[in-house]
Amino acid sequence: MAENGRASSQGGCTGDGEVRVQLEVRVEPVGELRSLQGWLRSDPEVRRSATVGVQGSAPRPGEMGTAMDVLQLVTGNGWSAASFVLALVAWRQTRPQRPRLEIHRGDTVFVLTGGSHEEVERVIRALDADRDEDGGR
Template sequence: MTENGHVGHRESARGKEPQVQLEVRVGSAEELQSLQGWLRSDPDLRRSATVGAQGGAPRPGEMGTPLDVLQLVTENGWSAASFVLALAAWRQTRPRRPRVEIRRGDTVIVLDGGSSDETERVIRALDTAPDENEDR
């Protein structure tokens, strides 16, 4: 992450690594912070992804910007399955499982249940979703 909170690009000895970029939205800033902490504490994700929170423009009367989206920038070793399983585990710790919206390029995937079928569907969707920068 850079000083201003934006996720930067990682450089390797071979140059820029191919990356997957995801945006994750949940219902509230508190839930987003909880999810950010959960994902940052996951050993598999910590090795393969940078997790950063960003906020939108402040509403009238608010100071600062509320957090409204997590950004994940990943490297070669990233696994959609590891990410989705960590996300599902976090949702199970919540009093009410929050609806989660995941965006990869132009693909938006919503996780609002908790079945293994839904988890598998999200993993497949993330594995096959094209990145918006893939053609460039």
Template sequence: MRLELQVGLGAGELRSLQGWLRADPVVRRSTAVGVRGGGPEPGEMGTALDVLELVTGNGWSAASFVLAVAAWRQSRPQRPKVEIRRGETVIVLAEGSEDDIARAVRALEAIDGGQGENR
């Protein structure tokens, strides 16, 4: 499964999240994390945006991944909004509440067929 993450406060925060995910042993075991450049959305002005790209493998856990992202958000002074994209599905972690986390896990598991790992 391939996921893309965008962070509301810019490239520095995105790289911080990249480091956080690479340091998490559960996420690191099953996910390759890299940063790639992207362009602005149609109709938006600006320069290229960085996107955190994740490729998951066997043993990937949506719950562990979302909890790692939520924990990173809690560690940030401004708690940026994080968008997780998989194809046409967009999951937004804006508040980091238990309901937001549960909703994100359910959405990712539904995309993955409820298996909790790449198929």
């Protein structure tokens, strides 16, 4: 898991007390993005609590070229970091070459490369901790 990457996604509390989390997911290779979008939209837990769409994103620092697509996820109160991360890991396991996944939340980047139990737990704990901080604002 890496930290201090660049992303424009954030979380926060709406006026009605609902906590929203906005994440960006980048997939390498980029060609796998549509497959992941379909997988997440078909997952009942993710579909129930989040909106999943593909958005353009500015190139990362040091990259040249045009914007690349990212998967954007906007959640509500019923969102579960565990369900989301497990859905990502399950999708990744269906791919022949196990793509690298980056989850961007604000200025923090979580990277899933191996899908080990420890890596998955670390990402879930970090996403839950970030969400708890947003709810307390």
